[in-house]
Amino acid sequence: MYSTENITAEELENLRYPIGKYDRTLPTTEASLRNAIDAIAELPGNLRATVVTLSDEQLDTPYRPGGWSLRQTIHHIADSHMNAFIRMKLALTEENPTIKPYEESLWANLPDAAGDIETSLNLLDALHERWVLLLDNLNPEKWKRTFNHPESGITPLDMAAHLYSWHGKHHLTQIQNLRDRMDW
């Protein structure tokens, strides 16, 4: 049985960042880039396999006390990765464009974030397929192109690929950990 009483700040941080925060200082290598693209490719299938047996009630459970429900998390991944795909295409077609951030916590409470998860699972299948086709065709020069995030700063595409590889696993692990804790 899973109790949320008397949870410490450290425990909460571990629930929130189960694979740690994204480390912007890690070096990019050819191998790390290949791993990042592969992780982006594999995320939709792994996510589907992880959530497909869950009931509506389970999907509406927060992944941590005070956190998003699994359903919101799944729709958020689709929202976030559509934005990421667009940012990377902006970087490839303009000179260091300043991209438009979005208020992810407000988006997670819009009506479409309460819908059937199948929709966002299907969206992720298709979106990541196009995304990987794009990334598989970048040369070293293109990987160094950048977009400017008003808060996070200038981001080269290779760093963005690592970031979103991390981002998919980050949320997937949040969900897997809840499944484990709840014995679902």
Place this chain on the structure above:
Amino acid sequence: MYSTENITAEELENLRYPIGKYDRTLPTTEASLRNAIDAIAELPGNLRATVVTLSDEQLDTPYRPGGWSLRQTIHHIADSHMNAFIRMKLALTEENPTIKPYEESLWANLPDAAGDIETSLNLLDALHERWVLLLDNLNPEKWKRTFNHPESGITPLDMAAHLYSWHGKHHLTQIQNLRDRMDW
């Protein structure tokens, strides 16, 4: 047989805008809004039915002399409607946000716009499903929320719904007209 010799500027304009340009001055009514949402809902199926019998060679044919190939057009619809979905969610969560335009003609030449159309057809199925769920849950006050397009100006959501209803039909008709002219 379809010849592109001696095509007049007017004929070219008709190929390019087969249902006319979008008319920003048309009044919005409850019925017109319902029609716009329904058109957004029906676009992915109608597009799939229109292009599914086409060969790779046919898909790589420009819809008009000097225009995008059908393949580029299909991937463009997915790109455009992801951007539109994001703009409408920005309008719902921020005060008249200035959105980031994109260079659609450059995007149409990125590597992912040469991929299998099935990917973007599936993406559109899922994306429009979430989009319609969002639009179906807006009240009159929300429909008046706006985003600011740096070139087109301030756009309320009801106008955006009409615009993208038009946009889907616009490209679908370009494709249908090529099929008719070529007797495909």
Place this chain on the structure above:
Amino acid sequence: MYSTENITAEELENLRYPIGKYDRTLPTTEASLRNAIDAIAELPGNLRATVVTLSDEQLDTPYRPGGWSLRQTIHHIADSHMNAFIRMKLALTEENPTIKPYEESLWANLPDAAGDIETSLNLLDALHERWVLLLDNLNPEKWKRTFNHPESGITPLDMAAHLYSWHGKHHLTQIQNLRDRMDW
């Protein structure tokens, strides 16, 4: 408003067979076969476009007095076409195999025929894609291969292609006609 009172037997027959019954005596030509394959290819998109705007309540309405609901009809199309795909592959790999019929009215009342229509729409997209790939690669000799249906008799593949082309339109028109009568 749509009233079912005082409906005549002939009117009921027209509701049931809106494009007529399948005519086994029609000759097969190269053109009729091409049309049949194209119709099989286009069915999933046309069906999706026709039903995507319908509410759950509308989907649970019978297409005619005493008939299946639209939801049952949609799941039936997926069931029927999976069986058809399998029968055609049996005919291509065995000598006039006797296929196993199924009780379609009992299948329409199994639990999975009450589920979300999106599932069967997606199934039809993928199934028809594989089916068309199979049919597009048959030579005239293969088209004459047969399966034996215990009730309907020996069926060559070219006749089966025409039958299922008809079958898809048959149910699609039932649904479209209800939409028209109800002004949905």
Place this chain on the structure above:
Amino acid sequence: MYSTENITAEELENLRYPIGKYDRTLPTTEASLRNAIDAIAELPGNLRATVVTLSDEQLDTPYRPGGWSLRQTIHHIADSHMNAFIRMKLALTEENPTIKPYEESLWANLPDAAGDIETSLNLLDALHERWVLLLDNLNPEKWKRTFNHPESGITPLDMAAHLYSWHGKHHLTQIQNLRDRMDW
């Protein structure tokens, strides 16, 4: 580097049955049935995650010397599970119906088994969703209903659920093992 020279019969058997053969004598419990349904639900996502990064050349590699290519294996899973879904529905609507087997090795060489794997991955997503909805709604009495396989004999539905849970993992592990051996 992976060499197939001098492979022993035992090694070949291990490549072919990496999780062992299906054991018909294993007892069925409520827990084993839950696990079987969950495994059926999770198969499409796990399969997608396992094969999505593979190139066309890799997909056309046999999973073992003399065995099917990965591509044939993936299309076979879709073929097999469509047949299984149909057999289980026959058992639920007729009294111990004799089902129609199929020549799986001949089917694996039909033209549609050379197509894009995305099609069968999407088909499996949708098919397993409907299948799980069916299985989740069976009561103990229904689980004891049977179909008769002309060669394998009378098969109750609970045994069939275990069999196809095994079948999915069996082929998934064949594919995963090739990936490991080849260091893909």
